[in-house]
Amino acid sequence: MIRRAILGMIAAGAVGLMAASLESAAADGVRGGTLRLLASSASGSLDPKINYTLQYWSVYAYIYDGLVTFKQGAGVEGFTIVPDLAEAMPVPRDGGKTYVFQLRKGIQFADGRAVTVKDVVSSFQRIFKVSSPTAGSFYNGIVGADACLKTPATCTLAGGVVGDEAAATVTFHLVAPDAEFFDKLAVPHAVIVPADTPARDMGSTPIVGTGAYMFVAYDPNKQLKIVRNPHFKEWSKDAQPDGYPDEIHYDFGLTGQAQITAIENNQADWTFDEPPADRLAEIGTKYKDQVHINALTAIWYAPMNTNLPPFNNLKARQAVNFAIDRNAVVKLFGGNALAAPACQVLPPGFPGYEPYCPYTLNPGTKWSAPDLARAKQLVAESGTAGQKVTVIVADTTAAQAIGTYLQSVLNSIGYDASVKSISGNIQFTYIQNTNNKVQISVSIWNQDYPAASDFLNVLFGCDSFHPASDASVNISGFCDKAIDAKMKHALVTGVTDPAAGNREWAAIDKLVTDQSPAAVLFTPKHLDFVSKRVKHFVFNPQYYWLQNASWIQ
Amino acid sequence: MPSEPEPALSATLERPAMGPWARSFRLLVADRAAMLSLALLFLIALLCLGAPLYATYVAHTDPFVSNVDGEVTLHGERVAVVQPSTEGLGLGSAPLGPTWEIGNFFLGADEQGRDVAARLLYGGRNSLLIAGASTLLCLVLAALTGLVSGFFGGFVDTIISRVLDILWAFPIYLLAISLSIVLIAKGFDIGPFSISAGSLALPILIIGIVYVPYVARPIRGQVLSLKESEFVLAATALGVPAYRILLRDILPHVMTTLIVFVPLLMAINMLTESALSFLSIGVQPPDASWGTIIQDGTNLIYTRPMVAVAPGIAIVLTVLALNLLGDGVRDALDPRSKLRFR
Numbered sequence: 001m002i003r004r005a006i007l008g009m010i011a012a013g014a015v016g017l018m019a020a021s022l023e024s025a026a027a028d029g030v031r032g033g034t035l036r037l038l039a040s041s042a043s044g045s046l047d048p049k050i051n052y053t054l055q056y057w058s059v060y061a062y063i064y065d066g067l068v069t070f071k072q073g074a075g076v077e078g079f080t081i082v083p084d085l086a087e088a089m090p091v092p093r094d095g096g097k098t099y100v101f102q103l104r105k106g107i108q109f110a111d112g113r114a115v116t117v118k119d120v121v122s123s124f125q126r127i128f129k130v131s132s133p134t135a136g137s138f139y140n141g142i143v144g145a146d147a148c149l150k151t152p153a154t155c156t157l158a159g160g161v162v163g164d165e166a167a168a169t170v171t172f173h174l175v176a177p178d179a180e181f182f183d184k185l186a187v188p189h190a191v192i193v194p195a196d197t198p199a200r201d202m203g204s205t206p207i208v209g210t211g212a213y214m215f216v217a218y219d220p221n222k223q224l225k226i227v228r229n230p231h232f233k234e235w236s237k238d239a240q241p242d243g244y245p246d247e248i249h250y251d252f253g254l255t256g257q258a259q260i261t262a263i264e265n266n267q268a269d270w271t272f273d274e275p276p277a278d279r280l281a282e283i284g285t286k287y288k289d290q291v292h293i294n295a296l297t298a299i300w301y302a303p304m305n306t307n308l309p310p311f312n313n314l315k316a317r318q319a320v321n322f323a324i325d326r327n328a329v330v331k332l333f334g335g336n337a338l339a340a341p342a343c344q345v346l347p348p349g350f351p352g353y354e355p356y357c358p359y360t361l362n363p364g365t366k367w368s369a370p371d372l373a374r375a376k377q378l379v380a381e382s383g384t385a386g387q388k389v390t391v392i393v394a395d396t397t398a399a400q401a402i403g404t405y406l407q408s409v410l411n412s413i414g415y416d417a418s419v420k421s422i423s424g425n426i427q428f429t430y431i432q433n434t435n436n437k438v439q440i441s442v443s444i445w446n447q448d449y450p451a452a453s454d455f456l457n458v459l460f461g462c463d464s465f466h467p468a469s470d471a472s473v474n475i476s477g478f479c480d481k482a483i484d485a486k487m488k489h490a491l492v493t494g495v496t497d498p499a500a501g502n503r504e505w506a507a508i509d510k511l512v513t514d515q516s517p518a519a520v521l522f523t524p525k526h527l528d529f530v531s532k533r534v535k536h537f538v539f540n541p542q543y544y545w546l547q548n549a550s551w552i553q
Numbered sequence: 554m555p556s557e558p559e560p561a562l563s564a565t566l567e568r569p570a571m572g573p574w575a576r577s578f579r580l581l582v583a584d585r586a587a588m589l590s591l592a593l594l595f596l597i598a599l600l601c602l603g604a605p606l607y608a609t610y611v612a613h614t615d616p617f618v619s620n621v622d623g624e625v626t627l628h629g630e631r632v633a634v635v636q637p638s639t640e641g642l643g644l645g646s647a648p649l650g651p652t653w654e655i656g657n658f659f660l661g662a663d664e665q666g667r668d669v670a671a672r673l674l675y676g677g678r679n680s681l682l683i684a685g686a687s688t689l690l691c692l693v694l695a696a697l698t699g700l701v702s703g704f705f706g707g708f709v710d711t712i713i714s715r716v717l718d719i720l721w722a723f724p725i726y727l728l729a730i731s732l733s734i735v736l737i738a739k740g741f742d743i744g745p746f747s748i749s750a751g752s753l754a755l756p757i758l759i760i761g762i763v764y765v766p767y768v769a770r771p772i773r774g775q776v777l778s779l780k781e782s783e784f785v786l787a788a789t790a791l792g793v794p795a796y797r798i799l800l801r802d803i804l805p806h807v808m809t810t811l812i813v814f815v816p817l818l819m820a821i822n823m824l825t826e827s828a829l830s831f832l833s834i835g836v837q838p839p840d841a842s843w844g845t846i847i848q849d850g851t852n853l854i855y856t857r858p859m860v861a862v863a864p865g866i867a868i869v870l871t872v873l874a875l876n877l878l879g880d881g882v883r884d885a886l887d888p889r890s891k892l893r894f895r
Contacts, residue, residue, distance in 0.1 A: 257854065277664065278856040280645025281638040288641050328621035331635050332664070337643045397852055401664055404838060408619035408665065411839065418751055419838060527644070 029536060033552040035245040038259045039272040040396060041425040042220035042252045047202040048188045048209070049126055052133045052473065053428060054446045054544070055272050057188050059226070059250070061540075062243055062548040064191035064209035067101045067120065067170070068182055070449075070542040071238045072549070078540035079450050081182045084239035085115060085192055085210065089182070096177030096495055103168040108231040109194055110214035117163035120170045122195035128155040129199035133432075133471035134448075136463045138184040143173040153199070179494040179501065183449035212243045212548060220425060224250035243548030244536075256397045260529065263290075269531040269552070270545065276397040280334050283529050292528040293337065294539045297347045298446040299455070300333070302391075302406060302519040303431070303475035305439050310384030310415065317516035319382065320440070321359035323375035323413045324406070326367050329521045332401040339522040341367040344513045345455050347523045351498075352452030352505030356513060375413045385414035392431055392441040394424035399442050402521070406442065429470040434477060443475060444524075449542070451494075452505035457487045460512050478517035483508060577809075580885035587881025590874035597871055601677035608671040611656035616675055617839040620666035625649065625658060634658070634666040647856045663849050663860050673863050676841040680868070683756050683835075683842065684823035690761030691768060691818060692811050698765065699772025700799055700807070704780055714773075717766040725763050729825060732759045733834035751837040756829060760822050768814055772807050779803050809886040816879035820872040827868055843868050 043055035048064050051057070061072065069084040071077055083089050086101040093100070107115045128135050128148035136149055148155035162171045174181065184190065193207050206215035212232045217225040226248040234242045254262065256276040262268040264287060275283060283291055304311035304320065311317050326341030333339045340348070343357040355365035362368055379385050389410050393403030403419040410417035422430060431441040448454045458464050462484045464474035486508050494501025513520075528545050530537060538549045571579075581587055608616055623634040627649075637646045648662035651669075660669040702713040720728070736759065740750035748754045779785055780803075788798050829835030830844025838845065843864035850861025 257851070276852055277645055278647065278853045281640065281647060282855060284638060284644030285641030291642060291644075293642070325622050328619065331621050331637065331646050334644055335637045335646050401852070404665055405619045405621060407838060408617070412618060421833065 029244050030551040030553055031244050032246050033244075034247040034249055035270075035534075035547060035550070035552060036268045037248060037250045037270050037272065037547070038254055038262065038268045039250065039252055039424075040254065040256060040259070041423050042218075042224065044220075044425055044429060045201050045203050046206055046215060046218050046224070047130065048191050048193070048207065049123075049130050049132045050201045050471070051188070052471070054444075058543045058545065058547070059224075059248075060188040060191065060209075061211075061543040061546070062213050062240070063211040063215060063226070064188060064193070065107075065211055065240055066187075066190045066192060067103075067185055069186050069239050070540070072241055072540060072543070072546055073238065074538050074540060076541065078542045080238075081186050082236065082238045084236065085120075092177075094173075097174045099172045099174075099181065101170045101172070103170065104235060105168065106233075107210055107235060109210055110208040110229040110231060111194075112231050113194060115192060115210060116195070117165050117168060117170055118195045120192050121157070121161050121163040122197075123192045124161045124190070125155045125157055126193070126197065126199055127189055128152045128157070130201055131466075131469065131471055132189050133473050134184075134187070134189050134458070135471075136466065137458050137461060137473075138187070138189065138448075140463060141174050141176060141178050141181070143175055145175075176492065177495040178491065179498065180449065180451045180453060180491070183451055183454075187448050211240055213248065220252065222252060224252075226250070241549065244551035245548070248547060263529055263531050266531045266533055269534050270528060270547075273396055274334070274398045275527065275529055277332065277334055277401065280338075280527075284337075287529065290530050290532060290534075292530070292537050292539060292545075294526045294528075294541075294544075295349075296446065296524055296526045297350050297450065297541065298444060298526075299342060299345070299347055299523055300329075300339075300402070300442070300444050300521045301345075302440055302442050302521060303459075304516070304518060305434075305437075305475075305477055306517050307434070307477045308437060308439055310382065310387045310389065311439060313382045313384055314516065315378040315382035316384045317519075318359070319375040319378035319413055320410070321516050321519045322371045322378065323409050324359075324519055324521065325370040325409075326522055327369075328405060329402055332405060333398050333522065333524065334527070337525070338527055339524045342520050342523045343367050344509055345459065345518075345520060346452055346505070346509045347447075347455075350447075350452060350455070351450060352456075352502040352509060354506040354509070356510050358514060359516075359519075372412065379414045387415055389415045389417045389439050391417060391419040392427065392438050393419060393421045394427040394442070395421045396424055399424075399427075402442050406440070410440075431475050432472045433470050434467045434472065438475075441475065442521075447542075452502060452509070453487065453491055453494075456505060456508050456512055457491070460517055461487055476517035478512075478515065480511075480515060483511050483515070486511070577885040581881055584881040584884065586877045587885075590877040590881070593870065593874045594878065597677065597867070597874075598681060601674050601681055604671065604674035604678055607656075607674055608668070612659075612668050612671050613656070614668045614671055616667045616671035616841070618667070620662070623666050627652060627654075627657070634662045635664075648853065648860075650857055651859050660863050661857055661859050663846075663857075664852055665849075669846070669860050669863060672841050672846055673843070673867060676843045676846045676864060677867060677871075679753060679836055679840060679842040680823055680826055680844070681871075683753060683760065683826045684819045686757045687760035687764075687822045687826070688815060688819045690757060691764045691822070692814060694761065694765045695768035695772055696804075696807065696811055699769040700776055700803065702769070703773040703776025704795065704799055704803065706777075706780075710773075713769075717769055720763070721766040721770075723763075725825070726828065729759055729763045729829060730832065730834060732763070733829050733832075737834050737837065751840075753836065753840065756826055756835045759829075760825050763825075764818060764821065768811075768818065772810060775807050775810060776803055779806055813879065813883040813886055816875045816882060820875035820879065823868065823872055823875070 043053040045051050048060050065084045067086040068081050071080040071082045087104050090099045090101050127139055129152050143160035144157040160173050197207055204218045213226045214229045216227050256273055259271040260275050260279045304317050330339045343359045346353045357367045360367045361371045391403045391406050393399040400421050407417040407419040430436055431438045460478045462479040465477050465479055466472040490501050490504035533552045534550050535553050536550050538546045540546050621635050624631045625634055635646050635648045649658050651661045652658045698713050702710045736755050741748040827844035830842045831848045836842040836845050846864040847861045853860050
């Protein structure tokens with residue numbers, strides 16, 4: 001017992017010392033310099049109401065602010081929602097249908113103009129006017145949203161978002177209580193931009209924000225340049241802390257191999273892309289001190305178009321799920337240290353997660369091996385054998401390898417498959433648009449916020465399917481009215497009883513998995529490989545690496 | 554009494570006169586470099602033609618199916634074809650390296666766990682097929698346009714020459730890449746002519762077309778010169794039809810030029826095919842060519858360089874052999890020619 005107590009004291013002392021040294025290191029952070037980030041390609045429109053990619057959402061964290069936001073801290077702290085442009089978290093009124101936000105005073109946009117109530121109201125109208133990808137799934141519960149979804153150009157959200165200039169308050173009225181309302185306000189689609197921002201996708205033209213930094217130039221073929229916001233004064237360390245680097249340059253175009261070499265040589269500081277598979281062993285041994293691996297609440301999956309042959313046939317979709325060797329895909333991604341096989345929508349540890357895997361040799365709770373015989377039988381029963389199938393993947397090393405593997409799997413169960421890789425800059429929007437008639441693709445879904453609906457409702461809910469639009473994140477085009485009704489019910493249940501809500505989501509997870517609108521491949525871990533110059537690496541589960549929190553030496 | 558003729562002179566007088574083709578053949582056979590190259594080309598072609606036999610009966614593998622989770626027996630032990638790393642942070646995995654055992658991942662495995670040696674042989678079949686077929690197509694088109702343009706002259710010559718000028722104005726690779734990007738995705742479908750996306754006929758067509766001006770021009774020049782020769786003028790004066798003059802009098806004279814072009818153009822076409830396939834706009838997976846295998850190998854250049862190096866060596870050897878053979882054929886058929894293909 002005494003020995004244990006002594007060990008405990010030593011451990012506590014060590015932790016204390018470590019914490020103190022981290023604190024002191026953070027306090028001694030070096031301001032200045034240029035952080036050099038890399039990616040093989042840009043990530044599409046820079047408009048925060050349009051862009052729906054992790055690559056830019058982690059940048060928006062220090063460019064824009066919403067009324068509330070996720071705390072810029074490490075670990076589970078990062079899921080805490082804190083007031084940002086609002087002075088405090090409002091207390092729900094009217095049974096959870098009304099929220100009144102008091103706007104902070106003295107905050108300016110990067111162009112020097114003060115943030116006003118008008119900006120807040122117009123920012124929410126703009127979500128609908130520019131047909132933001134989550135307009136129909138996140139913000140459809142605001143009063144007036146229905147009209148905005150029908151005629152976006154004339155959206156006013158009358159009665160839904162009401163500003164009071166004199167009192168500096170913004171009041172939200174919801175059609176029904178929403179347990180995830182703060183989560184939805186905390187994501188980048190709800191950030192506040194100037195009221196005079198044109199009501200169209202601004203593409204490569206930067207829009208000013210209120211964060212510690214601002215975009216100054218964006219050439220999707222070359223570079224995104226970020227500098228300090230001259231009008232920024234820190235108002236909340238949790239919501240929008242001041243950053244260390246003076247400039248952040250995001251360069252595009254280098255291959256995965258060249259990116260890793262550049263980081264090894266300290267010519268660049270980090271890459272957004274997964275490192276090429278044949279460099280992993282090298283960086284995991286020679287540069288292991290520069291590697292940071294963190295668990296993610298995300299999935300790699302292959303959405304199958306439920307409205308196009310052959311995957312408008314349930315048996316064809318299930319056949320693909322049975323045929324895929326998840327261990328093989330995990331190997332292609334980088335091995336067990338970086339991913340774990342999965343075959344259900346919700347990732348482990350997520351609210352509503354209950355282990356479930358029907359698509360394995362011995363169906364149960366865990367994937368064990370592919371069942372090719374069953375897959376071939378299902379293809380034969382579906383009558384879709386011999387049909388042509390094209391797999392669309394992004395041009396990253398991992399996605400291309402997985403695409404080639406999927407092609408082989410599809411051929412082996414009786415299809416005539418081909419694979420096409422297109423620039424990561426457009427792949428995500430390309431596969432969403434029904435006009436492109438994508439049959440199957442490889443995609444990644446990282447949580448927007450920690451709620452089961454963010455996977456199930458967003459990826460497979462009827463409201464997320466917008467035919468002929470680049471912003472239709474329900475890539476499978478899956479819309480099952482019965483399951484959709486259960487999702488809506490679970491959302492309502494979660495308002496008053498989150499645990500009961502999560503039980504409903506667990507059942508919905510199984511129902512969606514059974515319908516097989518996608519083949520979930522694995523849950524990834526995130527590997528950040530940084531240069532020796534980067535000090536004070538902080539990983540936030542919402543924004544991932546907090547780039548502004550690191551300094552360069 | 555006349556003296557006996559000299560023995561050597563006697564032999565010369567007795568030997569029947571050697572035709573130009575026979576003389577050229579003798580010259581070619583006497584060219585050691587050309588003959589060695591020809592033998593090497595035969596060997597490469599033979600090996601590549603035997604790809605299905607090697608894959609089925611020797612390696613017992615399907616080189617077009619992913620085998621990421623497969624195993625192989627090596628030195629009496631079962632080992633994974635793609636082996637997870639166990640050092641450091643345990644990141645990544647590496648495919649099997651060359652075992653140098655015939656039929657057992659001789660050149661190792663690629664990222665998908667497929668036998669590189671078997672893929673190399675299959676890839677060679679496609680590379681040689683595309684290079685050969687596109688050469689044939691190019692020569693037929695170039696001969697046709699060169700003969701017609703040079704012989705008929707006037708308006709016909711102006712039209713054909715300007716079309717060739719337009720093609721010539723584009724850098725070859727830019728033109729080939731542009732055509733590939735447009736055609737590879739959706740195929741080619743004009744009237745009765747239809748080629749599906751992903752078909753090997755597409756790279757054949759594209760590569761065959763882009764080099765036409767480079768062959769047609771010298772052919773046209775030669776025809777312009779031949780048109781003024783006495784035997785053509787005589788045939789014209791006798792009222793011999795134009796098509797007959799073209800086929801019987803002019804074509805045989807340009808044939809040597811066309812034959813000289815064969816190996817040289819084939820070498821160039823092989824490089825073009827490799828380049829297009831490397832850029833993913835040539836041969837489409839699961840088919841392989843040496844270019845696509847090099848592309849597969851770029852992802853493994855640090856851990857398994859053999860995947861990219863092996864097809865690279867195959868291309869170098871084949872192109873070198875074709876060039877040496879081309880030089881030999883040129884020297885044999887047309888020793889005064891200053892013809893060089895660049």
